[in-house]
Amino acid sequence: MEWGRHDPMNHRRPQPQLGQPSASSTLGPVPEPGIAPVPGSAGGRPPAALEKEQNLLEGFRNVLAGEGRKATFTCAGRLPLVLHSGRDDTGDLTPRTDREVQEQRIVTECVRIRFGAESGGNILSLPMDGEPHEAEALDKLIQGCDQATFGRHGKDVLDETYRRAGAMGIGDFMTDFCPYKTGIIDIVTQLLLPSIVGDLTSGPQRSELAVQHDVTADQEHQIRYAVEYEICASNQSDMRSLRVSHLPSLLAILDVPLAGRAEFEEILQVFALQRTGSINFPDVFAVAAKRLHAKRLAGERTRGTQTLGPNELRRRMMFRGLRAELYKLNVYSGPHGLFKPHVDTPRSDMQIGSLVVCLPVPFEGGALAVRHQGQEVVHDWSAGMCADNKMVIQWAAFYSDCEHEVLKVTAGHRITLTYNLFLTPGTGLLAGKALSLQPSQLPLSQQMKVSCATPEFMPQGGYIGFMLTHGYPHTHKDLHHFVPNMLKGSDIVLYEAMHAVGLSSALEPIDSDSLPGHDALQHLERLHQANRRSWKNQHTEIGTHEANSRLAATEIEYEPDENSELCEEDVDMDSSEYEDVHEKTRNAPMKQRMRAREKIVWIGGGGQEELSKAYLAYGNQAELKVKYSKVALLVKVPSWAERGGSGAVASGTMGDPVSLE
Ligand SMILES: O=C(O)CCC(=O)C(=O)O
Ligand SMILES: [Fe+2]
Incomplete structure (x- = not known):
């Protein structure tokens, strides 16, 4: 059986899992344990190539299962x-x-x-x-x-x-x-x-521009990264095509959004910008630096991962x-x-x-x-x-x-x-002890490196979705940037492994219908493009995970199961507080979200069943607006050509480029 775009029913069909009959529910069971064929990848490819690819994907499942078995989720002791x-x-x-x-x-x-x-x-x-x-x-x-x-x-x-x-x-x-x-x-x-064992990158030296505007190397990264992201998001070819009208979204990426029209006009005046004109990098830098300073002076807390520089994020992780x-x-x-x-x-x-x-x-x-x-x-x-x-x-x-x-x-x-x-x-004083992770040595990193170095593996590129095994709590859209360092057990092993390989990845909330956001892949693509551009432009060292967490509230629907005695607490949530990516996601047409899901090769899925059933609160604080989110780590696999084809270093990455030796 061939899967992929040549199958006219493909977009309506839940993805069958290896060795499992396809399920009949309209939404489908995806993601569930097992490997789905690479969407759209079958057409015209020799069976041997497909088999090789499936074996590599199966390898991920085995390695993940091994990590899952090894990972600690509880510990205990006795005190005399x-x-x-x-x-x-x-x-x-x-x-x-x-x-x-x-x-x-x-x-x-x-x-x-x-x-x-x-x-x-x-x-x-x-x-x-x-x-x-x-x-x-x-x-x-x-x-x-x-x-x-x-x-x-x-x-x-x-x-x-x-x-x-x-x-x-x-x-x-x-x-x-x-x-x-x-x-x-x-x-x-x-x-x-x-x-996690690893060096904090010292990062490149600050540019003259950064010194002139008194911004740190981390902030300089953020500004450069936001520019790259905006260029990709607005389908521009490079900096030269950015216009004044791009400023609001660029500043929003940097988490220093404009309050309104008046502020926009003021900025144009202060920086002598023409309303319809183009903007150059020093202009953008000056505007962004000014707003970052103002924010710091106002003592506002940094909000998203967007605003965390690579060192800060790594420090929190480590x-x-x-x-x-x-x-x-x-x-x-x-x-x-x-x-x-x-x-x-x-x-x-x-x-x-x-x-x-x-x-x-x-x-x-x-x-x-x-x-x-x-x-x-x-x-x-x-x-x-x-x-x-x-x-x-x-x-x-x-x-x-x-x-x-x-x-x-x-x-x-x-x-x-x-x-x-x-x-x-924490203080990090424990780093280097036996329990530390060495991401590049993790079997999952190795598996990904080997896969990426194999021409038959996703030759056209694609997306892999790893379902995290734990649920992650959060109260508020502004707090989701804590999620990367909240990762537990085998989830942090997975995250670190992908980070070590240097592929672009994003943490994505998965809703109660097992669907990612309708724009999850666009977001990942933009990250990837921004990463590539930055890497190429030698604006190195902005990790691939820095701008990528967009977790938000995910309500876990309780489906009573007669075999289960588990209950769910449905913590009341004031949905008006959640005007964020996920809210948009929720309201987006189901079809789009299903399409996004179908483009992803899902690996693992174990945690969600457990989480959606075993959802019960205790104590007397039912009014707390805290929920567990189901989360997937979406990884962009560049095409073989982009990975270096001939075996050279992959160019789809930055920070730690995939080395295909
Ligand atoms: O007493 C215990 O061992 C566990 C108690 C517990 O699960 C709880 O209080 O939520
Ligand atoms: Fe408990």
């Missing part, structure tokens, strides 16, 4: 408790020697919880040593808890068949347990936010840290305590994970199962909590978009402290 340790003068239990730090040999003392009126009434000290007043304090703590609710369809619900637990908010208790002091946050940071915020104390009591499968509602668009610390109180059952991409890790803490062996604090952390559940507690009380983990700028 030392009672009456005899602190040193500083009262500090933090490891002091380098060896202790490396081995994370940390112990902790008993944990105290102060609760009751004004947090002053009662103290529970754990582990309990059998004194009657301790049992009394434990009883009081349990009595002082509210019944835990959770969010479902945007509302707080109390449903004991789904969640049976007591909850105490942070306003009602205090504890001296500290996840930083005990080293937990260090470990979780290393495991869930692997650092040095990631975590901040833990105590959220709740929960008590799951036998014989009925449980919390069925759910994902944690992100509390902000910077939330990346959740941490659960299990306090030393005996209980049975109550394992925490965490799932991602068909894999499951079960943290069973009951053994460590049995009556004669309770000298340990156990904890687990996981990406909060991963489905998890607390199995039934059959006896005793399972008392936990839960923390939300937010991304923060």
Whole structure:
């Protein structure tokens, strides 16, 4: 069977997957696990060439699956408790020697919880040593808890068949347990936010123009990049054909848009520009520099990735840290305590994970199962909590978009402290340790390099869409630029691998119909063209990912599935706030978006099923406008001719050009 433009039904048909019958739904199942034939690529090509291409694409799937299996999505640990340790003068239990730090040999003392009126009434000290007043304090703590609710369809619900637990908010208790002091946050940071090894580019020297206008090298990159992007977006051949009328969109790309007509007129006057005239590079530079300065003076926060220079973006990617915020104390009591499968509602668009610390109180059952991409890790803490062996604090952390559940507690009380983990700028001190990524060495980079060096691989060029396996939260259109450094597990491996190869790529929100934006490919093409131009023009070192993230709200539609007990929280969103790319996307004709989807060879798709079903919130903050987005990384594969054909260096890239040796 041939696929491609020669098939008159092609645009209406969902893309069949390798080895799978095509689905009958009108929207089609794409993207789903598996490889679709390269759209429009079959006509006239010898079967052997097609087979070679399919094998290379299949290679991506295998490598991705391997990365998925390797990638960490949850981690856990135990902290031995030392009672009456005899602190040193500083009262500090933090490891002091380098060896202790490396081995994370940390112990902790008993944990105290102060609760009751004004947090002053009662103290529970754990582990309990059998004194009657301790049992009394434990009883009081349990009595002082509210019944835990959770969010479902945007509302707080109390449903004991789904969640049976007591909850105490942070306003009602205090504890001296500290996840930083005990080293937990260090470990979780290393495991869930692997650092990326690579040099920050020093970038080219500032030009005279930049010095004259007092802009940094990063800002100079941004301006040059915006110009290239505008040239491509407006189908101009080069700078010489840019006119005054291009200024507004060029400034918008730079994230310093003109407020209105009056401002436009003012700029024309200040820079003595003719309304219908052409503009030259120094003019554009001067206007842009002035606006960037004004913005900085106004103390406005930078908005999109468009305005992040290559160094800034890499820095954010390379040095990631975590901040833990105590959220709740929960008590799951036998014989009925449980919390069925759910994902944690992100509390902000910077939330990346959740941490659960299990306090030393005996209980049975109550394992925490965490799932991602068909894999499951079960943290069973009951053994460590049995009556004669309770000298340990156990904890687990996981990406909060991963489905998890607390199995039934059959006896005793399972008392936990839960923390939300937010991304923060890290110090990068961990870089170079075993958990670091070396992007150019990643199997995915190698696979892409080999593919690009093969003439049979997408000879006319094309697009590959990798579905990310995790969901990404965000509240607001202005905040989506955090997404690249929010990437988790195997998603960051994929992103980094494509970055290392130097292909143009873009993070694209995928909506509840599994469709990308109608202009997703135009956007990617423009990036690619801009990248090529910049590369050719020696305006090097603007990474291919800098202007490319345009994630916005994606509502995840809940389709009840009788086999699933999962629920979805439908966080209320004021759609008027989302006048962005995605809004336009939503309103764009379905046909266009389907066409965009069909032009892409999809690889992977595992995460979305899980995400769309396992969508449930907990807690009492249903009003927060935070959602997980489904996201794809779209990659532009240049044609064989553009890749260098004869085996020379590919010209479709910049930064790290694909070297086809
Ligand atoms: O207690 C646990 O292990 C997990 C609790 C949980 O999933 C939650 O509070 O959302
Ligand atoms: Fe949870």
